[in-house]
Amino acid sequence: MKQLTILSGKGGTGKTSITASFAVLARNAVVADCDVDAPDLHMLLHPEVIETSEFKCSKVAIINEKQCIRCGLCKEKCAFEAITEDLKVDAIVCEGCGVCKHVCPANAIIMIERISGNAYISKTEYGFMSHALLNPGESNSGKLVTLVRQNAKTIAEKENRDLIIIDGSPGIGCAVIASITGVDAGLVVTEPTLSGIHDLKRVLKLLEHFNVTPLVCINMYDINAENTNKILRFCKEQGIEVVGIIPFNPEVTKAMVNGKTIIEHSPKSSLAEEITSMWRKIHVVLKSSGN
Amino acid sequence: MIVSVASGKGGTGKTSVAVNMALSIRKVQLLDCDVEEPNAHILLNPSIHKIEHVYSLIPRISKELCSYRGECAKFCQFNAIFATSEKVLVFPELCHSCGGCAMVCPEKAISWEKNKTGVLKFGSVGNLELVYGELEVSKPMAVPIIKAVKKQAKSSVNVILDSPPGTSCPFVETVKDSDFCLLVTEPTPFGLHDLKIAVEVLRKIAIPFGVVVNRAGIGDKSLYNYCAEEKIRILMEIPYQRSIAELYSKGIPFSLEMPEWEAKFQLLHREIEEIITK
Numbered sequence: 408m409k410q411l412t413i414l415s416g417k418g419g420t421g422k423t424s425i426t427a428s429f430a431v432l433a434r435n436a437v438v439a440d441c442d443v444d445a446p447d448l449h450m451l452l453h454p455e456v457i458e459t460s461e462f463k464c465s466k467v468a469i470i471n472e473k474q475c476i477r478c479g480l481c482k483e484k485c486a487f488e489a490i491t492e493d494l495k496v497d498a499i500v501c502e503g504c505g506v507c508k509h510v511c512p513a514n515a516i517i518m519i520e521r522i523s524g525n526a527y528i529s530k531t532e533y534g535f536m537s538h539a540l541l542n543p544g545e546s547n548s549g550k551l552v553t554l555v556r557q558n559a560k561t562i563a564e565k566e567n568r569d570l571i572i573i574d575g576s577p578g579i580g581c582a583v584i585a586s587i588t589g590v591d592a593g594l595v596v597t598e599p600t601l602s603g604i605h606d607l608k609r610v611l612k613l614l615e616h617f618n619v620t621p622l623v624c625i626n627m628y629d630i631n632a633e634n635t636n637k638i639l640r641f642c643k644e645q646g647i648e649v650v651g652i653i654p655f656n657p658e659v660t661k662a663m664v665n666g667k668t669i670i671e672h673s674p675k676s677s678l679a680e681e682i683t684s685m686w687r688k689i690h691v692v693l694k695s696s697g698n
Numbered sequence: 699m700i701v702s703v704a705s706g707k708g709g710t711g712k713t714s715v716a717v718n719m720a721l722s723i724r725k726v727q728l729l730d731c732d733v734e735e736p737n738a739h740i741l742l743n744p745s746i747h748k749i750e751h752v753y754s755l756i757p758r759i760s761k762e763l764c765s766y767r768g769e770c771a772k773f774c775q776f777n778a779i780f781a782t783s784e785k786v787l788v789f790p791e792l793c794h795s796c797g798g799c800a801m802v803c804p805e806k807a808i809s810w811e812k813n814k815t816g817v818l819k820f821g822s823v824g825n826l827e828l829v830y831g832e833l834e835v836s837k838p839m840a841v842p843i844i845k846a847v848k849k850q851a852k853s854s855v856n857v858i859l860d861s862p863p864g865t866s867c868p869f870v871e872t873v874k875d876s877d878f879c880l881l882v883t884e885p886t887p888f889g890l891h892d893l894k895i896a897v898e899v900l901r902k903i904a905i906p907f908g909v910v911v912n913r914a915g916i917g918d919k920s921l922y923n924y925c926a927e928e929k930i931r932i933l934m935e936i937p938y939q940r941s942i943a944e945l946y947s948k949g950i951p952f953s954l955e956m957p958e959w960e961a962k963f964q965l966l967h968r969e970i971e972e973i974i975t976k
Binding site: 443444578580581600631 | 737888
């Protein structure tokens with residue numbers, strides 16, 4: 408089974424629009440939306456949920472006020488400043504470590520499991536989809552990403568699918584790391600802005616650190632030709648394949664407004680052609696990758 | 699006054715708004731809390747006068763003192779310690795530095811060592827002071843760096859915080875003590891969807907907020923309908939203009955080239971002040 412992650416470092420470069428188009432082109436791949444705190448892929452692929460599971464992976468402290476002797480030791484020892492002046496637990500800040508319960512001389516604190524979100528397995532017109540939604544303000548997005556990937560793998564094995572396409576989140580932190588470990592290739596969608604280039608370099612370092620084959624797509628390349636050239640030169644020097652160079656095109660937003668992928672919205676456009684040709688190149692890379 | 703600039707969806711123009719506002723007002727300190735991918739310095743080109751390392755504390759287990767009972771591993775909620783009858787392994791990238799392992803260790807075999815996870819950079823452009831954090835590539839935890847950046851906030855000036863995208867812990871950590879949060883979005887289905895999640899979080903943690911619509915003119919009207927229904931104030935609209943996108947691509951804050959925007963950002967900041975003092 409092969410796995411491809413689409414990522415970007417900088418947000419808003421077009422990851423999700425491109426991932427959704429790949430889902431259509433790949434036919435029968437399993438798609439995993441690993442941008443669990445701001446997932447958008449479902450708005451283009453319209454999944455029908457067939458299975459929902461609660462996401463529980465951490466605990467939260469609860470203080471029994473009747474038993475509490477108001478000594479304040481919990482507040483003093485909490486490394487996260489999750490206990491307020493009036494000795495209440497700020498559930499959003501609490502990381503569930505259990506130190507407060509351990510130090511409480513009155514046994515007034517219990518740790519309960521918290522439900523941080525939901526994970527879904529769904530069906531779309533183009534195959535199966537694994538996705539999730541973190542409850543507002545919850546943490547642990549890295550662990551939820553891992554769960555979404557596990558679900559995608561389970562369904563791919565069960566249904567005999569040999570490819571998983573993963574839509575990642577912006578940044579380079581825990582959620583992104585969880586979405587690239589052990590994948591066959593990482594496609595970085597970038598834009599020819601100075602910020603885009605800065606973030607591209609950091610995300611390429613991350614892929615290198617985790618031994619993932621990097622690929623690059625320059626989106627909206629015509630916004631700044633000079634910067635596009637800079638990216639092309641940089642990738643050439645580093646021996647990184649640039650698989651797609653896509654012009655700015657207002658049709659991308661129109662497709663989004665209509666809830667469609669670019670391939671469905673304007674199948675005959677040069678934009679669709681460019682994405683299709685990029686997909687073919689990625690396919691070759693995935694085929695020749697080890698494991 | 700502390701104003702954070704956040705968004706939910708990435709790439710909506712948070713950094714542009716934060717930087718242009720910072721350039722337009724006086725006595726201002728800009729703190730870039732997007733420590734995974736900080737970009738404010740790219741638009742500002744500050745001279746950096748100080749760099750500080752940021753460390754997290756991770757347990758160091760003394761082989762001489764350890765009795766290999768595994769109490770530390772049992773206590774750790776983050777699976778950062780793995781213990782067998784002859785070995786104890788610590789995984790620094792999973793450790794949240796809660797301190798629990800040392801508290802439960804019956805042999806007092808645990809001390810703390812520093813683990814470098816990022817840097818803070820201190821710079822300035824004219825009177826504007828910029829502090830930004832950089833998470834080391836391959837380190838997963840952004841929140842401790844964000845906390846370190848926020849600690850630099852001065853009470854005597856106008857503080858602007860540039861938040862990372864998303865709506866989970868790095869976003870919450872950035873915005874949680876702000877007097878006001880500006881949510882920058884674009885009038886597209888993705889922009890609206892992620893704005894709604896961010897609004898839910900801000901309501902839950904009771905931070906007043908308003909919206910800046912960037913790239914106005916693209917997409918559709920549903921963002922405006924949502925804001926009207928929810929009585930959310932749209933404080934500024936920045937039209938989609940290729941010239942603005944091109945300036946951004948070159949790392950130039952657009953208010954420097956389009957001076958009429960300086961007054962608009964001043965007005966925006968004043969309006970926020972009025973809202974929160976009301």
